[in-house]
Amino acid sequence: MSQKLNPVWLLLGMAMSVGAQEKPADFAAQVLLAVSGSGPWYRLELPLNVQLQARQTDLSDLRVFNAAGEPQAYALARESAQTRDDGRLNDVKWFPLYNSADATERAPSVRVQSSANGTLVEVQPSSQLEAGEEVLRGWLLDASAIKAPLQQLILDWTSERDGFQRFSIEASDDLQHWQAWGEGQVARLTFSDERIEQHEVALPGRSARYLRLLWDSSSFAPILTSAQLKSSDPRNLPLPLVWSQALAGSTTKAGEYTWQLPMGLNVERVQVELKQPNSLAPVTLAGRRESSLPWQTLSSGLLYRLTQNGQDVVQNELQLYGQPVQQLKLTVDERGGGLGEQAPSVKYAVRATQVIFLARGEGPFSLALGNPTVKIANLPLSTLIPDFTPAKLAALGKATVQGAAVATPTAPATATVAEQTNWKKFGLWAVLLLSVVFLGAMAFSLLRKPPAKS
Incomplete structure (x- = not known):
């Protein structure tokens, strides 16, 4: 009765056989790995200085070995700008934030009216300001309808003069407690009859229901004409730069x-x-x-x-x-x-490039790079990890690089063999030259010998 082979193990076996004859010494550089967490799969974020030791742009010459020099099955998690999902662009509502010109507090105090699902309906100053006293200090953006992490803010505005617009960015889920998200900067400049504009501001990739943009006390906020937020599905977040x-x-x-x-x-x-x-x-x-x-x-x-x-x-x-x-x-x-x-x-x-490998045999494990002739040996993630999901990837054990990449030393035995080979070549050439000289001497002696008398 024949037994059917599991295709996963068959592919793993094929991948192992590709590099079965390869050894760490076949690669120009090696670096030791330290592993932590639960195996048998480990995830390594490949440092750029290590990646630059490769001799093939697609990292086909990357390998992972155990202490016995046996290759490990591995996969690469890579992405390019052309294939990456850059997220969804969302138009959002914006509400002005006014304060008195001589106010000492930076954030204006406001009264907020919202719907049952948290969508803002109205935002008003907490106290009535007389005409001429109110100053536009910033804007409140309603992101309550966006359920994904926020990646980018895109603004358009009108102002009396060109220049830079710098502001602080704060986030909140309840309009009471605010968390700093850094500073933003947009610009509109004219140079040599050309208009140069910068509308985008990077956000930290976290979720929030509301954003507050505040200009400092030395400058007034411009009038916004458009506000958009780019969000990404948590399952499709890009690898970091x-x-x-x-x-x-x-x-x-x-x-x-x-x-x-x-x-x-x-x-x-x-x-x-x-x-x-x-x-x-x-x-x-x-x-x-x-x-x-x-x-x-x-x-x-x-x-x-x-x-x-x-x-x-x-x-x-x-x-x-x-x-x-x-x-x-x-x-x-x-x-x-x-x-x-x-x-x-x-x-x-x-x-960033991530290397995921299946640990087999004893450690320490090492990563090797730098061979222009070897063939690709990495597997798809779905083959390396059965029932693969992004959540599984995040829960894998962690591998880190220990120290800098070390050049693989040339084995002394190779040099000895090369020297012996060279001596053999010299010996053969010497024998051939002596033979030529001997034959030449014999020919010369025959030519000098007088002809026999009849």
Whole structure:
């Protein structure tokens, strides 16, 4: 009676056989892993400096080994900007927050009327303000209809003059207790007959029923004409961005700077160092995979570091769409003063990569990278973990990198064998040369021998 093989174990066996002949010494770099929590599956957030040890852009040369040097079944959790769900855009209601011009408290006191489900109907000052006394200090946004974490705030406004709008962001579920969510900044600027606008503000990815935006006492809030909140399903939240160390660049002509990345990467953000205060630079960022390919425009925008009211207002990031690039070029419109003769350093950000492996055998476990010839060996998550769900992924044991990646040493035996092989080659060549000389001597002696008399 034949027994049917479980397809999951069959695929696991096939994956193990792919790397059955591979050993840690076949890879250029290794790093030790420490595991904690309940196994047998462990999840590792791969640091960018370790990922850069790979020789294949898609991480096909990544492997996990146990203490005996046996490969472990593993999967990669990766995503790109092209495939990621960027969330849903929600229009929300907004209500003005007034205060008296000489009020000492920052947050205006208000009376609120809401419906049974928490939706705001009316927001009024707690005390009646006379004409000329009221000052617009901020806005209250009603996000009660949004049941998902909030990722981004998008505003539009009117004001008497262009410039920056800076405000604090607070969140609440009951309109009584407020939690700080940091600061926001939007801008509307005119430069060389061009209008440059920044409408988006990043939010921390948490849920809240209400948001409060407050301008400080030295500036009045503008009139809002639109307010939107982008939310994401908790099951589809993107992996976090991981940032590189500062990367030095070079310049070949005024207003043009280039940088070489360690390998092809799906870059989603670039941060440009702005050393000098009061720098203003309209820029265009281009990229390519290699020097033989033409440059492709990736992003454009206005970079600035300006001092206002004793504080630096900085916008030094450009957003990309995750295209794989290995070279970057920044072209600066020098009518804004430029960024100097020396190329500024940049940092780049990519989406985090998670490695999930099934621990088999004894630890310590290690991760190896750096082999341009090996084939892909990772499994789909649904194969590695039966009945996989995002909740299961969050509950897995945790693996962390211990120390920096270490280069795999060359085995002394290999050098000895190479030396022996070289001596054998030299010996064979010597024998051949001696044979040629011997044959030449014999031929010469035969030619010099007098002919026999008849």
